[in-house]
Protein backbone atom coordinates (compact mmCIF):
# COMPACT_ATOMS: atom_id res chain seq x y z
CA UNK A 202 0.00 0.00 0.00
CA UNK A 203 1.26 3.44 -0.83
CA UNK A 204 0.14 5.55 2.09
CA UNK A 205 1.99 8.82 1.99
CA UNK A 206 1.40 10.06 5.50
CA UNK A 207 2.14 8.48 8.86
CA UNK A 208 0.24 5.35 7.89
CA UNK A 209 -2.56 5.74 10.38
CA UNK A 210 -4.62 8.51 8.88
CA UNK A 211 -7.81 7.34 7.21
CA UNK A 212 -7.88 7.83 3.43
CA UNK A 213 -11.18 9.72 3.67
CA UNK A 214 -12.14 11.91 6.61
CA UNK A 215 -15.54 13.54 6.65
CA UNK A 216 -15.52 16.00 9.54
CA UNK A 217 -18.75 17.54 10.80
CA UNK A 218 -20.04 18.11 7.30
CA UNK A 219 -23.29 19.94 6.74
CA UNK A 220 -24.60 20.56 3.26
CA UNK A 221 -27.49 22.86 2.60
CA UNK A 222 -29.06 23.72 -0.70
CA UNK A 223 -30.90 26.98 -1.18
CA UNK A 224 -33.78 26.76 -3.54
CA UNK A 225 -35.50 29.81 -4.97
CA UNK A 226 -39.25 29.40 -4.97
CA UNK A 227 -41.51 31.78 -6.79
CA UNK A 228 -38.66 34.05 -7.82
CA UNK A 229 -38.00 35.88 -4.55
CA UNK A 230 -38.50 33.53 -1.61
CA UNK A 231 -35.77 31.07 -0.82
CA UNK A 232 -35.92 27.82 1.05
CA UNK A 233 -33.03 26.00 2.64
CA UNK A 234 -32.86 22.23 2.33
CA UNK A 235 -30.47 20.44 4.64
CA UNK A 236 -29.21 17.39 2.76
CA UNK A 237 -26.51 16.45 5.28
CA UNK A 238 -26.27 17.51 8.91
CA UNK A 239 -23.06 17.30 10.93
CA UNK A 240 -21.86 14.09 9.34
CA UNK A 241 -18.60 12.60 10.53
CA UNK A 242 -17.02 9.42 9.21
CA UNK A 243 -13.65 7.92 8.34
CA UNK A 244 -12.75 5.44 5.66
CA UNK A 245 -9.49 3.52 5.68
CA UNK A 246 -7.45 2.82 2.58
CA UNK A 247 -8.43 -0.52 1.03
CA UNK A 248 -11.87 -0.65 2.59
CA UNK A 249 -15.02 -1.44 0.64
CA UNK A 250 -17.65 0.67 2.39
CA UNK A 251 -21.35 0.51 1.63
CA UNK A 252 -23.41 3.58 2.41
CA UNK A 253 -26.95 2.46 3.03
CA UNK A 254 -29.99 4.64 3.39
CA UNK A 255 -33.44 5.41 2.07
CA UNK A 256 -33.61 7.70 -0.93
CA UNK A 257 -33.37 11.38 -0.15
CA UNK A 258 -31.17 10.88 2.90
CA UNK A 259 -28.18 12.56 1.29
CA UNK A 260 -26.13 9.67 -0.12
CA UNK A 261 -25.57 11.27 -3.51
CA UNK A 262 -24.78 14.56 -1.81
CA UNK A 263 -22.10 12.85 0.26
CA UNK A 264 -20.52 11.27 -2.83
CA UNK A 265 -20.59 14.55 -4.74
CA UNK A 266 -18.88 16.24 -1.82
CA UNK A 267 -16.16 13.61 -1.67
CA UNK A 268 -15.79 13.80 -5.46
CA UNK A 269 -15.27 17.56 -5.13
CA UNK A 270 -18.24 18.45 -7.33
CA UNK A 271 -19.70 20.63 -4.61
CA UNK A 272 -18.39 22.13 -1.37
CA UNK A 273 -19.70 21.60 2.17
CA UNK A 274 -21.70 24.38 3.80
CA UNK A 275 -19.92 23.57 7.05
CA UNK A 276 -17.18 21.16 8.08
CA UNK A 277 -14.53 19.70 5.79
CA UNK A 278 -13.53 16.62 3.88
CA UNK A 279 -9.96 15.38 3.75
CA UNK A 280 -8.46 12.89 1.33
CA UNK A 281 -5.15 11.59 2.60
CA UNK A 282 -5.15 14.49 5.06
CA UNK A 283 -5.61 17.13 2.34
CA UNK A 284 -8.87 19.13 2.14
CA UNK A 285 -10.89 18.45 -1.02
CA UNK A 286 -11.07 21.54 -3.21
CA UNK A 287 -12.38 19.98 -6.43
CA UNK A 288 -12.35 16.81 -8.50
CA UNK A 289 -9.03 15.02 -8.79
CA UNK A 290 -7.46 12.00 -10.49
CA UNK A 291 -7.27 10.20 -7.14
CA UNK A 292 -11.05 9.79 -7.25
CA UNK A 293 -13.40 8.45 -9.94
CA UNK A 294 -17.16 8.11 -9.97
CA UNK A 295 -19.43 5.40 -11.37
CA UNK A 296 -22.90 6.87 -11.89
CA UNK A 297 -26.26 5.18 -11.53
CA UNK A 298 -27.28 6.49 -14.97
CA UNK A 299 -23.95 5.48 -16.61
CA UNK A 300 -23.30 8.87 -18.25
CA UNK A 301 -21.44 7.55 -21.24
CA UNK A 302 -20.81 9.92 -24.13
CA UNK A 303 -23.17 8.64 -26.84
CA UNK A 304 -20.85 9.76 -29.68
CA UNK A 305 -17.94 7.73 -28.39
CA UNK A 306 -17.44 4.03 -28.79
CA UNK A 307 -16.96 1.80 -25.79
CA UNK A 308 -13.18 2.12 -26.19
CA UNK A 309 -13.22 5.90 -26.58
CA UNK A 310 -15.47 6.25 -23.55
CA UNK A 311 -13.02 4.26 -21.46
CA UNK A 312 -10.21 6.47 -22.74
CA UNK A 313 -12.05 9.68 -21.82
CA UNK A 314 -10.64 10.16 -18.34
CA UNK A 315 -7.11 9.27 -19.43
CA UNK A 316 -7.33 11.78 -22.29
CA UNK A 317 -8.05 14.52 -19.77
CA UNK A 318 -5.05 13.40 -17.74
CA UNK A 319 -2.87 13.85 -20.81
CA UNK A 320 -1.81 10.21 -21.03
CA UNK A 321 -0.19 9.34 -24.36
CA UNK A 322 -2.32 7.71 -27.06
CA UNK A 323 -0.46 4.42 -26.97
CA UNK A 324 -0.55 4.06 -23.23
CA UNK A 325 -4.17 5.15 -23.18
CA UNK A 326 -5.13 2.47 -25.66
CA UNK A 327 -3.25 -0.19 -23.73
CA UNK A 328 -4.80 0.71 -20.39
CA UNK A 329 -8.29 1.05 -21.87
CA UNK A 330 -8.07 -2.42 -23.42
CA UNK A 331 -6.89 -3.76 -20.08
CA UNK A 332 -9.82 -2.17 -18.24
CA UNK A 333 -12.25 -3.41 -20.90
CA UNK A 334 -10.94 -6.93 -20.48
CA UNK A 335 -11.25 -6.60 -16.70
CA UNK A 336 -14.96 -5.76 -16.93
CA UNK A 337 -15.54 -8.54 -19.46
CA UNK A 338 -16.24 -6.41 -22.54
CA UNK A 339 -13.51 -7.71 -24.83
CA UNK A 340 -14.85 -7.67 -28.40
CA UNK A 341 -17.24 -4.78 -27.78
CA UNK A 342 -14.65 -1.98 -28.12
CA UNK A 343 -16.10 -0.49 -31.30
CA UNK A 344 -19.73 -0.45 -30.15
CA UNK A 345 -21.58 2.75 -29.31
CA UNK A 346 -23.41 3.00 -25.94
CA UNK A 347 -26.80 2.86 -27.68
CA UNK A 348 -25.81 -0.53 -29.07
CA UNK A 349 -25.06 -1.96 -25.61
CA UNK A 350 -27.39 -3.29 -22.91
CA UNK A 351 -27.70 -1.47 -19.60
CA UNK A 352 -25.41 -3.93 -17.86
CA UNK A 353 -22.78 -3.56 -20.56
CA UNK A 354 -23.02 0.23 -20.46
CA UNK A 355 -22.35 0.16 -16.76
CA UNK A 356 -19.34 -2.09 -17.37
CA UNK A 357 -18.04 0.65 -19.65
CA UNK A 358 -18.71 3.13 -16.83
CA UNK A 359 -16.73 0.97 -14.42
CA UNK A 360 -13.89 0.49 -16.92
CA UNK A 361 -13.74 4.25 -17.52
CA UNK A 362 -13.37 4.81 -13.78
CA UNK A 363 -10.81 2.03 -13.29
CA UNK A 364 -8.74 3.16 -16.28
CA UNK A 365 -7.65 6.37 -14.55
CA UNK A 366 -6.41 4.19 -11.72
CA UNK A 367 -7.98 6.15 -8.86
CA UNK A 368 -7.25 5.38 -5.23
CA UNK A 369 -10.88 5.90 -4.39
CA UNK A 370 -13.78 4.56 -6.42
CA UNK A 371 -17.08 6.32 -5.73
CA UNK A 372 -20.10 4.33 -6.87
CA UNK A 373 -23.56 5.88 -6.64
CA UNK A 374 -26.14 3.09 -6.83
CA UNK A 375 -24.28 1.77 -9.88
CA UNK A 376 -26.58 -1.21 -10.33
CA UNK A 377 -29.79 0.58 -9.39
CA UNK A 378 -30.94 0.87 -12.99
CA UNK A 379 -30.33 -2.79 -13.82
CA UNK A 380 -32.69 -5.75 -13.65
CA UNK A 381 -32.36 -8.16 -10.73
CA UNK A 382 -30.47 -10.87 -12.61
CA UNK A 383 -27.97 -8.54 -14.25
CA UNK A 384 -27.60 -6.77 -10.97
CA UNK A 385 -26.66 -9.84 -9.01
CA UNK A 386 -24.25 -10.89 -11.78
CA UNK A 387 -22.63 -7.44 -11.75
CA UNK A 388 -22.25 -7.61 -7.96
CA UNK A 389 -20.27 -10.82 -8.25
CA UNK A 390 -18.15 -9.38 -11.02
CA UNK A 391 -17.49 -6.15 -9.17
CA UNK A 392 -16.10 -8.17 -6.28
CA UNK A 393 -13.75 -9.97 -8.68
CA UNK A 394 -12.79 -6.73 -10.41
CA UNK A 395 -11.96 -4.97 -7.17
CA UNK A 396 -9.99 -8.00 -5.98
CA UNK A 397 -8.06 -8.20 -9.29
CA UNK A 398 -7.48 -4.49 -9.83
CA UNK A 399 -3.84 -3.52 -10.14
CA UNK A 400 -3.89 -1.68 -6.83
CA UNK A 401 -6.15 -2.55 -3.98
CA UNK A 402 -9.04 -0.14 -4.37
CA UNK A 403 -10.87 1.79 -1.73
CA UNK A 404 -14.53 1.78 -2.68
CA UNK A 405 -17.45 3.82 -1.41
CA UNK A 406 -20.57 2.14 -2.69
CA UNK A 407 -23.91 3.86 -2.25
CA UNK A 408 -26.99 1.66 -2.26
CA UNK A 409 -30.44 1.45 -0.78
CA UNK A 410 -30.39 -2.34 -0.87
CA UNK A 411 -29.45 -4.12 2.35
CA UNK A 412 -28.61 -7.31 0.45
CA UNK A 413 -26.30 -5.49 -1.94
CA UNK A 414 -24.49 -3.82 0.95
CA UNK A 415 -24.06 -7.14 2.75
CA UNK A 416 -22.80 -8.99 -0.31
CA UNK A 417 -20.19 -6.42 -1.26
CA UNK A 418 -18.91 -4.46 1.69
CA UNK A 419 -16.42 -4.75 4.52
CA UNK A 420 -18.30 -2.10 6.38
CA UNK A 421 -21.84 -0.76 6.21
CA UNK A 422 -22.66 2.82 7.17
CA UNK A 423 -26.33 3.57 7.64
CA UNK A 424 -27.48 7.11 6.93
CA UNK A 425 -30.74 8.80 7.83
CA UNK A 426 -32.14 12.04 6.59
CA UNK A 427 -30.89 15.10 8.45
CA UNK A 428 -29.10 13.18 11.18
CA UNK A 429 -25.60 11.91 11.74
CA UNK A 430 -24.69 8.27 11.05
CA UNK A 431 -27.10 5.75 12.46
CA UNK A 432 -24.89 2.68 12.32
CA UNK A 433 -21.34 1.71 11.48
CA UNK A 434 -21.13 -2.05 11.14
CA UNK A 435 -18.01 -3.97 10.20
CA UNK A 436 -19.01 -7.19 8.50
CA UNK A 437 -17.34 -10.39 9.67
CA UNK A 438 -17.11 -12.01 6.20
CA UNK A 439 -14.16 -12.40 3.88
CA UNK A 440 -14.12 -10.87 0.40
CA UNK A 441 -14.82 -11.97 -2.29
CA UNK A 442 -17.82 -13.95 -1.13
CA UNK A 443 -20.74 -15.80 -2.63
CA UNK A 444 -24.31 -14.92 -1.95
CA UNK A 445 -25.31 -18.58 -1.71
CA UNK A 446 -22.83 -19.12 1.11
CA UNK A 447 -23.88 -15.97 2.92
CA UNK A 448 -27.55 -16.86 2.96
CA UNK A 449 -26.96 -19.72 5.38
CA UNK A 450 -24.49 -17.85 7.57
CA UNK A 451 -26.03 -17.05 10.96
CA UNK A 452 -23.96 -13.88 11.31
CA UNK A 453 -25.33 -12.68 7.99
CA UNK A 454 -28.92 -13.27 9.07
CA UNK A 455 -28.29 -11.48 12.33
CA UNK A 456 -26.77 -8.40 10.65
CA UNK A 457 -29.53 -8.31 8.08
CA UNK A 458 -32.24 -8.46 10.74
CA UNK A 459 -30.49 -5.72 12.63
CA UNK A 460 -30.26 -3.48 9.54
CA UNK A 461 -33.89 -4.12 8.71
CA UNK A 462 -34.96 -3.02 12.16
CA UNK A 463 -32.74 0.07 11.98
CA UNK A 464 -34.08 1.10 8.59
CA UNK A 465 -37.66 0.13 9.29
CA UNK A 466 -39.09 3.45 10.48
CA UNK A 467 -37.41 5.10 7.49
CA UNK A 468 -38.44 2.78 4.72
CA UNK A 469 -42.15 2.74 5.18
CA UNK A 470 -42.82 2.03 1.54
CA UNK A 471 -40.34 -0.81 1.32
CA UNK A 472 -41.02 -4.47 1.85
CA UNK A 473 -38.98 -5.62 4.78
CA UNK A 474 -40.21 -9.09 5.55
CA UNK A 475 -37.37 -11.03 7.20
CA UNK A 476 -36.36 -14.20 5.43
CA UNK A 477 -37.36 -17.50 7.02
CA UNK B 478 -50.08 -17.39 -28.71
CA UNK B 479 -52.98 -15.17 -29.69
CA UNK B 480 -50.57 -12.29 -29.94
CA UNK B 481 -48.14 -14.00 -32.24
CA UNK B 482 -50.80 -15.02 -34.75
CA UNK B 483 -51.96 -11.43 -34.92
CA UNK B 484 -48.40 -10.25 -35.30
CA UNK B 485 -47.80 -12.80 -38.04
CA UNK B 486 -50.62 -11.53 -40.17
CA UNK B 487 -48.54 -8.72 -41.58
CA UNK B 488 -49.77 -6.48 -44.39
CA UNK B 489 -48.39 -7.24 -47.84
CA UNK B 490 -46.21 -4.12 -47.95
CA UNK B 491 -44.24 -5.28 -44.94
CA UNK B 492 -42.44 -7.70 -47.26
CA UNK B 493 -40.97 -4.76 -49.22
CA UNK B 494 -37.77 -3.38 -47.70
CA UNK B 495 -38.60 -0.20 -45.86
CA UNK B 496 -36.32 2.17 -47.77
CA UNK B 497 -37.58 0.86 -51.11
CA UNK B 498 -41.15 1.21 -49.88
CA UNK B 499 -40.56 4.83 -48.97
CA UNK B 500 -39.05 5.55 -52.41
CA UNK B 501 -42.00 3.86 -54.14
CA UNK B 502 -44.45 5.90 -52.07
CA UNK B 503 -42.61 9.12 -52.98
CA UNK B 504 -42.60 8.28 -56.69
CA UNK B 505 -46.25 7.25 -56.54
CA UNK B 506 -47.24 10.50 -54.86
CA UNK B 507 -45.24 12.49 -57.41
CA UNK B 508 -46.88 10.69 -60.34
CA UNK B 509 -50.32 11.19 -58.81
CA UNK B 510 -49.76 14.92 -58.36
CA UNK B 511 -48.49 15.29 -61.93
CA UNK B 512 -51.48 13.39 -63.32
CA UNK B 513 -54.00 15.50 -61.42
CA UNK B 514 -52.12 18.61 -62.50
CA UNK B 515 -52.14 17.55 -66.17
CA UNK B 516 -55.87 16.84 -66.09
CA UNK B 517 -56.75 20.10 -64.33
CA UNK B 518 -54.46 22.07 -66.67
CA UNK B 519 -56.14 20.58 -69.75
CA UNK B 520 -59.49 21.71 -68.31
CA UNK B 521 -58.56 25.29 -67.43
CA UNK B 522 -56.26 26.01 -70.34
CA UNK B 523 -52.50 26.25 -70.46
CA UNK B 524 -52.27 30.01 -69.93
CA UNK B 525 -53.77 29.80 -66.44
CA UNK B 526 -52.09 26.54 -65.52
CA UNK B 527 -49.50 25.03 -67.82
CA UNK B 528 -49.62 21.22 -67.84
CA UNK B 529 -46.47 19.28 -66.84
CA UNK B 530 -45.93 18.11 -70.41
CA UNK B 531 -45.74 21.74 -71.57
CA UNK B 532 -43.34 22.51 -68.75
CA UNK B 533 -40.85 19.96 -70.06
CA UNK B 534 -40.70 21.91 -73.31
CA UNK B 535 -40.43 25.24 -71.50
CA UNK B 536 -37.66 23.83 -69.35
CA UNK B 537 -35.77 22.78 -72.47
CA UNK B 538 -36.10 26.26 -73.93
CA UNK B 539 -34.80 28.19 -70.97
CA UNK B 540 -31.92 25.76 -70.50
CA UNK B 541 -30.98 26.10 -74.18
CA UNK B 542 -31.11 29.88 -74.14
CA UNK B 543 -28.79 29.92 -71.15
CA UNK B 544 -31.23 32.00 -69.10
CA UNK B 545 -31.67 29.34 -66.45
CA UNK B 546 -27.96 28.66 -66.09
CA UNK B 547 -27.09 32.35 -65.64
CA UNK B 548 -29.93 32.85 -63.17
CA UNK B 549 -28.86 29.78 -61.18
CA UNK B 550 -25.29 30.99 -60.91
CA UNK B 551 -26.48 34.42 -59.72
CA UNK B 552 -28.89 32.92 -57.22
CA UNK B 553 -26.49 30.33 -55.86
CA UNK B 554 -23.86 33.01 -55.30
CA UNK B 555 -26.17 35.05 -53.07
CA UNK B 556 -27.56 31.95 -51.43
CA UNK B 557 -24.20 30.40 -50.62
CA UNK B 558 -22.67 33.53 -49.14
CA UNK B 559 -25.83 34.52 -47.25
CA UNK B 560 -26.36 31.03 -45.84
CA UNK B 561 -22.71 30.71 -44.87
CA UNK B 562 -22.90 34.05 -43.04
CA UNK B 563 -26.10 32.93 -41.32
CA UNK B 564 -24.38 29.73 -40.14
CA UNK B 565 -21.32 31.61 -38.97
CA UNK B 566 -23.28 34.25 -37.11
CA UNK B 567 -26.09 32.00 -35.87
CA UNK B 568 -23.88 29.23 -34.57
CA UNK B 569 -21.35 31.59 -32.99
CA UNK B 570 -23.82 33.88 -31.26
CA UNK B 571 -26.10 30.96 -30.35
CA UNK B 572 -23.19 29.12 -28.80
CA UNK B 573 -22.00 32.16 -26.86
CA UNK B 574 -25.51 32.81 -25.58
CA UNK B 575 -25.91 29.21 -24.47
CA UNK B 576 -22.51 29.19 -22.82
CA UNK B 577 -22.81 32.59 -21.10
CA UNK B 578 -26.35 32.85 -19.67
CA UNK B 579 -25.94 36.52 -18.86
CA UNK B 580 -25.17 37.27 -22.50
CA UNK B 581 -28.39 35.45 -23.40
CA UNK B 582 -30.32 37.57 -20.91
CA UNK B 583 -28.87 40.71 -22.46
CA UNK B 584 -29.47 39.72 -26.08
CA UNK B 585 -32.81 37.92 -25.81
CA UNK B 586 -35.11 40.96 -26.11
CA UNK B 587 -33.15 42.25 -29.09
CA UNK B 588 -33.33 38.92 -30.85
CA UNK B 589 -37.03 38.54 -30.13
CA UNK B 590 -37.60 42.02 -31.55
CA UNK B 591 -35.63 41.33 -34.73
CA UNK B 592 -37.19 37.90 -35.08
CA UNK B 593 -40.72 39.24 -35.46
CA UNK B 594 -39.82 41.98 -37.94
CA UNK B 595 -40.75 40.76 -41.44
CA UNK B 596 -37.50 40.95 -43.37
CA UNK B 597 -39.40 42.26 -46.38
CA UNK B 598 -40.25 45.33 -44.34
CA UNK B 599 -36.54 46.08 -44.06
CA UNK B 600 -36.06 46.13 -47.81
CA UNK B 601 -36.33 49.90 -48.25
CA UNK B 602 -33.68 50.36 -45.57
CA UNK B 603 -31.40 47.76 -47.10
CA UNK B 604 -31.66 49.50 -50.45
CA UNK B 605 -30.78 52.83 -48.87
CA UNK B 606 -27.82 51.32 -47.06
CA UNK B 607 -26.45 48.89 -49.60
CA UNK B 608 -27.91 49.85 -52.98
CA UNK B 609 -29.26 47.11 -55.21
CA UNK B 610 -26.19 44.96 -55.81
CA UNK B 611 -25.42 41.55 -54.37
CA UNK B 612 -24.89 42.86 -50.83
CA UNK B 613 -28.53 43.47 -49.88
CA UNK B 614 -29.49 40.11 -51.37
CA UNK B 615 -26.85 38.36 -49.30
CA UNK B 616 -28.02 40.18 -46.21
CA UNK B 617 -31.64 39.26 -46.87
CA UNK B 618 -30.72 35.57 -47.22
CA UNK B 619 -28.73 35.85 -44.02
CA UNK B 620 -31.57 37.53 -42.11
CA UNK B 621 -34.05 34.93 -43.31
CA UNK B 622 -31.94 32.02 -42.11
CA UNK B 623 -29.99 33.29 -39.12
CA UNK B 624 -32.64 33.24 -36.41
CA UNK B 625 -33.59 29.59 -36.71
CA UNK B 626 -29.93 28.62 -36.65
CA UNK B 627 -29.17 30.93 -33.75
CA UNK B 628 -32.14 29.87 -31.64
CA UNK B 629 -31.66 26.12 -32.12
CA UNK B 630 -27.96 26.44 -31.33
CA UNK B 631 -28.67 28.56 -28.28
CA UNK B 632 -31.33 26.15 -27.01
CA UNK B 633 -29.10 23.14 -27.61
CA UNK B 634 -26.18 24.61 -25.67
CA UNK B 635 -28.37 25.99 -22.90
CA UNK B 636 -30.17 22.68 -22.39
CA UNK B 637 -27.01 20.58 -22.55
CA UNK B 638 -27.26 17.41 -20.45
CA UNK B 639 -25.74 18.61 -17.18
CA UNK B 640 -25.16 15.03 -16.10
CA UNK B 641 -22.60 14.59 -18.87
CA UNK B 642 -20.96 17.88 -17.91
CA UNK B 643 -20.72 16.69 -14.32
CA UNK B 644 -19.19 13.41 -15.47
CA UNK B 645 -16.55 15.32 -17.41
CA UNK B 646 -15.77 17.45 -14.36
CA UNK B 647 -15.32 14.32 -12.26
CA UNK B 648 -12.67 13.13 -14.69
CA UNK B 649 -10.90 16.45 -14.49
CA UNK B 650 -12.19 18.40 -17.49
CA UNK B 651 -11.72 22.17 -17.40
CA UNK B 652 -14.19 24.57 -19.03
CA UNK B 653 -12.43 24.44 -22.39
CA UNK B 654 -12.38 20.64 -22.39
CA UNK B 655 -16.04 20.50 -21.39
CA UNK B 656 -16.76 22.72 -24.38
CA UNK B 657 -14.64 20.83 -26.91
CA UNK B 658 -15.24 17.27 -25.74
CA UNK B 659 -18.83 17.34 -24.50
CA UNK B 660 -20.88 20.40 -25.43
CA UNK B 661 -19.96 20.64 -29.12
CA UNK B 662 -20.64 16.97 -29.84
CA UNK B 663 -23.78 16.86 -27.73
CA UNK B 664 -25.29 19.84 -29.54
CA UNK B 665 -24.40 18.74 -33.09
CA UNK B 666 -27.69 16.92 -33.79
CA UNK B 667 -29.83 19.89 -32.78
CA UNK B 668 -27.56 22.39 -34.52
CA UNK B 669 -27.85 20.21 -37.62
CA UNK B 670 -31.63 20.43 -37.41
CA UNK B 671 -31.29 24.20 -37.15
CA UNK B 672 -29.11 24.27 -40.27
CA UNK B 673 -31.72 22.26 -42.14
CA UNK B 674 -34.53 24.61 -41.19
CA UNK B 675 -32.24 27.54 -41.96
CA UNK B 676 -31.47 26.14 -45.44
CA UNK B 677 -35.13 26.26 -46.43
CA UNK B 678 -35.48 29.76 -45.06
CA UNK B 679 -32.34 30.87 -46.90
CA UNK B 680 -33.80 29.78 -50.24
CA UNK B 681 -36.99 31.71 -49.53
CA UNK B 682 -34.90 34.72 -48.62
CA UNK B 683 -32.96 34.36 -51.86
CA UNK B 684 -36.09 34.48 -54.03
CA UNK B 685 -37.65 37.30 -52.02
CA UNK B 686 -34.46 39.33 -52.34
CA UNK B 687 -34.28 38.77 -56.09
CA UNK B 688 -37.91 39.74 -56.54
CA UNK B 689 -37.57 42.87 -54.44
CA UNK B 690 -34.13 44.23 -55.26
CA UNK B 691 -33.21 43.50 -58.82
CA UNK B 692 -34.22 41.47 -61.81
CA UNK B 693 -31.50 38.96 -61.25
CA UNK B 694 -31.24 35.29 -60.42
CA UNK B 695 -34.21 32.97 -60.38
CA UNK B 696 -36.46 35.63 -58.85
CA UNK B 697 -35.43 37.93 -61.66
CA UNK B 698 -36.39 35.29 -64.19
CA UNK B 699 -39.82 35.03 -62.60
CA UNK B 700 -40.25 38.81 -62.95
CA UNK B 701 -39.04 38.69 -66.52
CA UNK B 702 -41.39 35.90 -67.54
CA UNK B 703 -44.35 37.34 -65.72
CA UNK B 704 -43.95 40.61 -67.61
CA UNK B 705 -44.37 38.50 -70.76
CA UNK B 706 -47.12 36.33 -69.30
CA UNK B 707 -45.06 33.16 -69.83
CA UNK B 708 -46.76 31.21 -67.08
CA UNK B 709 -45.20 27.92 -68.13
CA UNK B 710 -41.71 29.31 -67.69
CA UNK B 711 -42.65 30.82 -64.32
CA UNK B 712 -43.79 27.38 -63.22
CA UNK B 713 -40.48 25.89 -64.36
CA UNK B 714 -38.50 28.38 -62.29
CA UNK B 715 -40.71 27.75 -59.27
CA UNK B 716 -40.06 24.03 -59.63
CA UNK B 717 -36.32 24.65 -59.94
CA UNK B 718 -36.46 26.63 -56.68
CA UNK B 719 -38.39 23.82 -55.01
CA UNK B 720 -35.78 21.33 -56.25
CA UNK B 721 -33.05 23.52 -54.77
CA UNK B 722 -34.83 23.19 -51.46
CA UNK B 723 -34.93 19.41 -51.76
CA UNK B 724 -31.29 19.28 -52.80
CA UNK B 725 -30.03 21.61 -50.10
CA UNK B 726 -32.08 19.81 -47.46
CA UNK B 727 -30.57 16.55 -48.63
CA UNK B 728 -27.05 17.98 -48.57
CA UNK B 729 -27.48 19.28 -45.03
CA UNK B 730 -28.87 15.90 -43.99
CA UNK B 731 -25.79 14.19 -45.45
CA UNK B 732 -23.74 16.68 -43.47
CA UNK B 733 -25.65 15.79 -40.30
CA UNK B 734 -24.98 12.09 -40.86
CA UNK B 735 -21.36 12.86 -41.44
CA UNK B 736 -20.83 15.03 -38.36
CA UNK B 737 -22.97 13.00 -35.93
CA UNK B 738 -23.13 9.43 -37.24
CA UNK B 739 -23.67 8.09 -33.73
CA UNK B 740 -26.94 10.02 -33.51
CA UNK B 741 -28.37 8.64 -36.73
CA UNK B 742 -27.20 5.09 -36.22
CA UNK B 743 -29.11 4.42 -33.04
CA UNK B 744 -30.73 1.03 -33.38
CA UNK B 745 -34.28 -0.01 -32.44
CA UNK B 746 -35.91 3.32 -32.84
CA UNK B 747 -38.95 2.06 -34.73
Ligand SMILES: Nc1ncnc2c1ncn2[C@@H]1O[C@H](COP(=O)(O)OP(=O)(O)O)[C@@H](O)[C@H]1O
Nearest residue numbers: 222224234236255256257258259260261262263
Ligand atom coordinates in the same frame (compact mmCIF):
# COMPACT_ATOMS: atom_id res chain seq x y z
N1 LIG C 1 -28.98 20.42 -6.25
C1 LIG C 1 -29.91 20.33 -5.28
N2 LIG C 1 -30.69 21.39 -4.99
C2 LIG C 1 -31.60 21.32 -4.02
N3 LIG C 1 -31.82 20.25 -3.25
C3 LIG C 1 -31.08 19.15 -3.47
C4 LIG C 1 -30.08 19.13 -4.50
N4 LIG C 1 -29.50 17.91 -4.49
C5 LIG C 1 -30.10 17.21 -3.52
N5 LIG C 1 -31.05 17.95 -2.90
C6 LIG C 1 -31.90 17.51 -1.78
O1 LIG C 1 -31.06 16.98 -0.79
C7 LIG C 1 -31.64 15.81 -0.23
C8 LIG C 1 -30.68 14.64 -0.39
O2 LIG C 1 -30.56 14.30 -1.76
P1 LIG C 1 -29.60 13.17 -2.29
O3 LIG C 1 -28.24 13.43 -1.79
O4 LIG C 1 -29.77 13.10 -3.75
O5 LIG C 1 -30.19 11.87 -1.60
P2 LIG C 1 -30.03 10.32 -1.98
O6 LIG C 1 -28.92 10.19 -2.95
O7 LIG C 1 -29.77 9.64 -0.69
O8 LIG C 1 -31.34 9.89 -2.55
C9 LIG C 1 -32.96 15.58 -0.94
O9 LIG C 1 -33.99 16.10 -0.16
C10 LIG C 1 -32.84 16.40 -2.18
O10 LIG C 1 -34.09 16.89 -2.59
Ligand SMILES: [Mg+2]
Nearest residue numbers: 260261262373
Ligand atom coordinates in the same frame (compact mmCIF):
# COMPACT_ATOMS: atom_id res chain seq x y z
MG1 LIG D 1 -28.96 9.34 -4.91
